[in-house]
Amino acid sequence: xxxxxxxxxxxxxxxxxxxxxxxxxxxxxxxxxxxxxxxxxxxxxxxxxxxxxxxxxxxxxxxxxxxxxxxxxxxxxxxxxxxxxxxxxxxxxxxxxxxxxxxxxxxxxxxxxxxxxxxxxxxxxxxxxxxxxxxxxxxxxxxxxxxxxxxxxxxxxxxxxxxxxxxxxxx
Numbered sequence: 001x002x003x004x005x006x007x008x009x010x011x012x013x014x015x016x017x018x019x020x021x022x023x024x025x026x027x028x029x030x031x032x033x034x035x036x037x038x039x040x041x042x043x044x045x046x047x048x049x050x051x052x053x054x055x056x057x058x059x060x061x062x063x064x065x066x067x068x069x070x071x072x073x074x075x076x077x078x079x080x081x082x083x084x085x086x087x088x089x090x091x092x093x094x095x096x097x098x099x100x101x102x103x104x105x106x107x108x109x110x111x112x113x114x115x116x117x118x119x120x121x122x123x124x125x126x127x128x129x130x131x132x133x134x135x136x137x138x139x140x141x142x143x144x145x146x147x148x149x150x151x152x153x154x155x156x157x158x159x160x161x162x163x164x165x166x167x168x169x170x171x
Contacts (some may be wrong), residue, residue: 001137004120005158009101011047012088012114013148015058015065017107018124021144034064035144043149044072049168050161055091057084059110085113105151107131107143122151 016022019040025033044054055076056069062079069077078087084106092102100119104111107127115121115134123135124143132138137154139147156162 001120001154002158004100004136005103005155007100008052008103008120008155008159009097010053010055010092010095011103011105011148011152011155012055012057012091012118013104014084014106014108014111015056015062016060017126017143018105019056019068019144019148021142022107022126032062032064034062034068036068037144037146037149039146040144040148041072043146043152044074046156046165047152048073049165050156050159052155053095057081057087057091057114059084082110084110085117088114088117103151103155105148120155 013019019036020034027033047054054074056074057078058065059081065079076091081087092099099117102118103120103122104114104118105122106115107124108131109128112131112134115131121135122137122139123131124139124147126143139150141147141150156165
C-alpha cells in the first residue's frame with residue numbers, strides 16, 4: 001500500500017458518500033443541504049501545501065459542492081458525471097499523469113470502474129461490497145467524518161512529507 005501511495009500526484013474524490021455521509025436534505029424551496037467535515041478540509045489544505053493536486057468527480061450538480069470546492073481551492077471539479085472513468089482518463093491525460101499517479105476515493109457502483117483503474121484506490125466503511133472488494137484501502141473514519149483526511153495523511157506519510165508539514169505548525 002505504501003508503494004502505491006508514494007507515487008500519488010493527484011487525489012480525486014467523489015462527493016456524496018465520501019466528502020459527505022451521503023445524506024442530502026431538501027429545504028422547503030428546493031435547496032439541497034450537505035454536511036462537510038472540517039478535518040477533510042484541513043486534509044486538502046495540507047495536500048495542496050505539498051504540491052499534490054486534487055479534483056472532484058461527482059454524479060450530481062449542487063451549489064453546495066461548488067462552494068465547498070472553492071473554499072478548499074479545488075479547481076478541477078466535474079459535476080453531473082455519469083461516466084466517471086471517462087472523466088478520470090481525460091483528466092489524467094490533460095495533466096500528463098499516469099493512472100498509477102492517481103488516488104481515487106469513491107464509495108458506490110458509479111465509482112467502481114474508476115476505483116479499479118486508479119493506481120491507489122480508497123473507499124469508506126459504508127461503501128458497497130463491490131467497491132470495498134476492489135479498493136486498495138478502506139478508511140477507518142466514516143464518510144463525511146474525516147475519511148478523506150485519513151487518506152491524505154496516509155499518502156503524505158508514505159511520501160515522507162508529513163514531518164515537514166507538522167514542523168510548519170510548531171512554535
